[in-house]
Amino acid sequence: MARTFMTCTPAEAWRIFREHFSPQVSSHQVPVSDALDCILAEEVLAPEDLPPFPRSMMDGFAVLARDTAGASPEQPIRLILVGEVPMGRAAELKLKPGECALVHTGGMIPSGSDAVVMIEHTRQPSPQAVEVLHPVIPGEHIIQPGEDVRRGQIVFHAGHQLRPQDLGGLLALGITQVTVARPPRVGILSQGDEVVPPEQTPGPGQVRDVNSYTLAALTRRAGGHPILLGIAPDRVETLIAMARHGWKTCDLLVISAGSSVSYRDMTAEVINALGRPGVLVHGISIRPGKPTILAVCDGKPVFGLPGNPVSAMVIFELFVSRVIREMMGAPIPFRRTVQARLAKDVPSVSGREDYAQVRLEQRDEEWWAVPIPVKTMLIYSLIHADGFIHVPAESTGLAAGEWVTVFMH
Amino acid sequence: MARTFMTCTPAEAWRIFREHFSPQVSSHQVPVSDALDCILAEEVLAPEDLPPFPRSMMDGFAVLARDTAGASPEQPIRLILVGEVPMGRAAELKLKPGECALVHTGGMIPSGSDAVVMIEHTRQPSPQAVEVLHPVIPGEHIIQPGEDVRRGQIVFHAGHQLRPQDLGGLLALGITQVTVARPPRVGILSQGDEVVPPEQTPGPGQVRDVNSYTLAALTRRAGGHPILLGIAPDRVETLIAMARHGWKTCDLLVISAGSSVSYRDMTAEVINALGRPGVLVHGISIRPGKPTILAVCDGKPVFGLPGNPVSAMVIFELFVSRVIREMMGAPIPFRRTVQARLAKDVPSVSGREDYAQVRLEQRDEEWWAVPIPVKTMLIYSLIHADGFIHVPAESTGLAAGEWVTVFMH
Numbered sequence: 001m002a003r004t005f006m007t008c009t010p011a012e013a014w015r016i017f018r019e020h021f022s023p024q025v026s027s028h029q030v031p032v033s034d035a036l037d038c039i040l041a042e043e044v045l046a047p048e049d050l051p052p053f054p055r056s057m058m059d060g061f062a063v064l065a066r067d068t069a070g071a072s073p074e075q076p077i078r079l080i081l082v083g084e085v086p087m088g089r090a091a092e093l094k095l096k097p098g099e100c101a102l103v104h105t106g107g108m109i110p111s112g113s114d115a116v117v118m119i120e121h122t123r124q125p126s127p128q129a130v131e132v133l134h135p136v137i138p139g140e141h142i143i144q145p146g147e148d149v150r151r152g153q154i155v156f157h158a159g160h161q162l163r164p165q166d167l168g169g170l171l172a173l174g175i176t177q178v179t180v181a182r183p184p185r186v187g188i189l190s191q192g193d194e195v196v197p198p199e200q201t202p203g204p205g206q207v208r209d210v211n212s213y214t215l216a217a218l219t220r221r222a223g224g225h226p227i228l229l230g231i232a233p234d235r236v237e238t239l240i241a242m243a244r245h246g247w248k249t250c251d252l253l254v255i256s257a258g259s260s261v262s263y264r265d266m267t268a269e270v271i272n273a274l275g276r277p278g279v280l281v282h283g284i285s286i287r288p289g290k291p292t293i294l295a296v297c298d299g300k301p302v303f304g305l306p307g308n309p310v311s312a313m314v315i316f317e318l319f320v321s322r323v324i325r326e327m328m329g330a331p332i333p334f335r336r337t338v339q340a341r342l343a344k345d346v347p348s349v350s351g352r353e354d355y356a357q358v359r360l361e362q363r364d365e366e367w368w369a370v371p372i373p374v375k376t377m378l379i380y381s382l383i384h385a386d387g388f389i390h391v392p393a394e395s396t397g398l399a400a401g402e403w404v405t406v407f408m409h
Numbered sequence: 410m411a412r413t414f415m416t417c418t419p420a421e422a423w424r425i426f427r428e429h430f431s432p433q434v435s436s437h438q439v440p441v442s443d444a445l446d447c448i449l450a451e452e453v454l455a456p457e458d459l460p461p462f463p464r465s466m467m468d469g470f471a472v473l474a475r476d477t478a479g480a481s482p483e484q485p486i487r488l489i490l491v492g493e494v495p496m497g498r499a500a501e502l503k504l505k506p507g508e509c510a511l512v513h514t515g516g517m518i519p520s521g522s523d524a525v526v527m528i529e530h531t532r533q534p535s536p537q538a539v540e541v542l543h544p545v546i547p548g549e550h551i552i553q554p555g556e557d558v559r560r561g562q563i564v565f566h567a568g569h570q571l572r573p574q575d576l577g578g579l580l581a582l583g584i585t586q587v588t589v590a591r592p593p594r595v596g597i598l599s600q601g602d603e604v605v606p607p608e609q610t611p612g613p614g615q616v617r618d619v620n621s622y623t624l625a626a627l628t629r630r631a632g633g634h635p636i637l638l639g640i641a642p643d644r645v646e647t648l649i650a651m652a653r654h655g656w657k658t659c660d661l662l663v664i665s666a667g668s669s670v671s672y673r674d675m676t677a678e679v680i681n682a683l684g685r686p687g688v689l690v691h692g693i694s695i696r697p698g699k700p701t702i703l704a705v706c707d708g709k710p711v712f713g714l715p716g717n718p719v720s721a722m723v724i725f726e727l728f729v730s731r732v733i734r735e736m737m738g739a740p741i742p743f744r745r746t747v748q749a750r751l752a753k754d755v756p757s758v759s760g761r762e763d764y765a766q767v768r769l770e771q772r773d774e775e776w777w778a779v780p781i782p783v784k785t786m787l788i789y790s791l792i793h794a795d796g797f798i799h800v801p802a803e804s805t806g807l808a809a810g811e812w813v814t815v816f817m818h
Binding site: 051053119172208210307309 | 464495
């Protein structure tokens with residue numbers, strides 16, 4: 001068994017964890033039309049030029065640019081109109097010098113022409129004649145074949161998360177299936193003799209299971225596939241059996257236990273029973289979230305989260321979401337942030353990182369971050385929060401009036 | 410038929426549209442565990458106190474606070490240990506002065522006690538005795554009944570979009586079903602003789618349908634339910650028939666037509682055939698996106714979007730996403746923004762709003778926004794973009810070096 005590190009910093013905890021865990025991206029094919037927000041598992045090359053033919057960017061007349069040299073409203077240049085390029089068909093016309101053809105926005109440019117004169121820059125004195133009022137240069141108002149994308153070009157790198165326009169870009173090239181990272185199966189096990197399912201009316205001393213559902217929602221946000229493993233009682237044998245089932249059937253296991261000393265010891269014992277090296281970090285210098293366990297059991301990541309909902313969410317976002325993203329080969333997404341001034345002092349202790357929940361208030365065109373009192377057992381403190389601020393380990397606190405970055409929920 | 414406004418500002422266009430459209434929120438019930446990102450259609454009241462009983466925030470001993478007055482490591486106060494409150498059960502003990510009971514984090518406080526002494530502030534000289542080393546005040550380390558939420562309190566307002574912690578907050582109160590806004594059905598009709606489905610190899614002069622899928626993805630992002638109505642040819646009768654089918658079966662209709670003059674006229678004619686008042690705005694002083702139609706037909710919103718993908722996306726996000734949100738009673742979500750310095754001049758014309766696509770580059774710890782050349786027919790210009798910047802109508806452009814707000818894609 002590896003040495004267990006007691007109460008290290010979040011950065012040390014992450015480093016120790018990553019030394020023992022090598023994420024493997026597993027992939028599958030999905031239709032592009034269903035691939036919004038999926039993570040590409042492979043780079044994508046353009047199979048063809050886009051556009052495949054020269055297209056007009058305007059309604060107007062396809063011309064040979066040099067025929068228009070010197071044209072002006074006073075001295076228009078007259079061209080012979082030989083026809084129209086219909087939309088959706090090949091331009092079968094072949095223009096000779098002195099000729100032009102009607103083209104529509106997006107239509108194909110006929111051969112023999114190399115520019116388009118906007119319809120607004122022409123007059124049509126008769127059905128067979130067009131007067132050009134302004135000269136054009138070769139290529140004007142034309143999109144050339146391959147100007148958007150060249151055949152063989154890398155259009156997306158592995159690890160890219162697909163946005164609406166990316167689906168369009170793939171389909172424009174005729175790519176209708178993509179290989180994307182398979183969402184890791186994240187097993188979530190709640191623990192505690194006092195915990196009952198939310199649909200059940202709790203008896204005296206009992207509480208409803210909240211963490212299974214908030215952690216499942218955070219799993220979805222990170223791109224993973226949550227699997228609820230139920231509520232385990234505080235008996236080591238049952239807990240090991242339920243945890244082992246989860247560990248076997250999932251790619252990552254989260255045990256959300258109580259925060260009391262007896263729970264914490266039991267969770268560590270259960271995790272060590274699952275595989276090697278087992279518990280790597282037990283206790284992190286962070287608030288909230290100190291009683292956190294990071295472990296790797298025979299190659300699979302296992303986390304022991306504090307049972308109170310505020311700590312569980314903070315630690316999940318800091319460690320578990322990050323691991324889920326790495327298991328898909330994806331970077332951590334930018335988080336939406338707001339710059340705000342701190343409404344009250346936030347005391348901290350040097351050597352400990354603090355994550356303080358705040359409410360945003362607008363005062364005189366400025367955003368103010370109002371800290372919400374820390375009571376980690378109050379789930380509604382997270383609900384009244386618009387986001388959180390981070391107090392780094394080297395800081396002994398933040399002062400009222402300081403500018404802070406609020407990471408939005 | 411209402412007067413049609415030609416080329417008004419985006420703000421005027423929105424005002425005219427909203428004068429003729431009154432969004433109605435339609436709702437349905439869903440299980441809370443499936444309600445992530447849903448919009449509440451009704452306010453939610455707490456049906457009970459949370460927590461329903463006094464809970465300990467620490468591992469320690471439940472005591473009567475006044476028994477601990479004056480306690481110190483040098484002069485500890487000795488109490489009689491009368492038992493333990495097991496997790497998940499009622500505290501059946503009743504303490505008398507001079508007595509204490511072992512409690513765990515989250516456990517119920519027994520009657521007769523009003524504070525908890527942390528285990529770290531005690532010694533246990535014998536199994537029946539506890540020495541208290543520090544005094545506590547009444548209520549210390551206890552969460553009182555209703556301290557998180559009081560019965561009858563409004564916990565969420567209508568229009569709130571549910572986050573992971575909100576699901577936890579609802580379930581903690583035993584609320585397992587919620588009434589949320591039904592996602593509006595957004596019909597998306599592509600138009601053009603040159604447009605073929607993406608799985609088909611385009612012939613000469615043809616292009617693959619891109620807009621149906623990018624607009625469907627944007628619809629999902631806004632919270633709507635996209636319905637692809639297919640590709641209509643450029644024949645008025647067929648187009649009217651397909652548009653009418655979409656208009657009847659959906660709550661909102663989007664027609665993505667070509668940008669050529671003939672297309673635009675045809676789209677307006679089709680929309681006017683669907684119902685009254687019909688086309689309200691035809692042409693907006695915006696770039697890209699000028700040939701946009703805003704309409705209301707017998708109470709349902711109908712949009713004619715430019716056919717080129719860049720304009721279609723910009724206009725969709727500016728108008729259609731906003732309408733989808735209003736149809737769910739939801740505010741427009743904050744968009745993630747980044748402050749950056751402009752790498753090149755962005756010229757504009759006074760009286761026109763510009764939306765310029767930019768790439769973000771980090772140079773010497775600063776973000777720079779590099780404008781991407783505007784060619785609205787190039788779908789990959791949107792893919793190379795990380796976001797866009799907004800040039801207001803009164804501006805004649807932005808200068809290189811200026812600080813700008815980048816709205817991220």
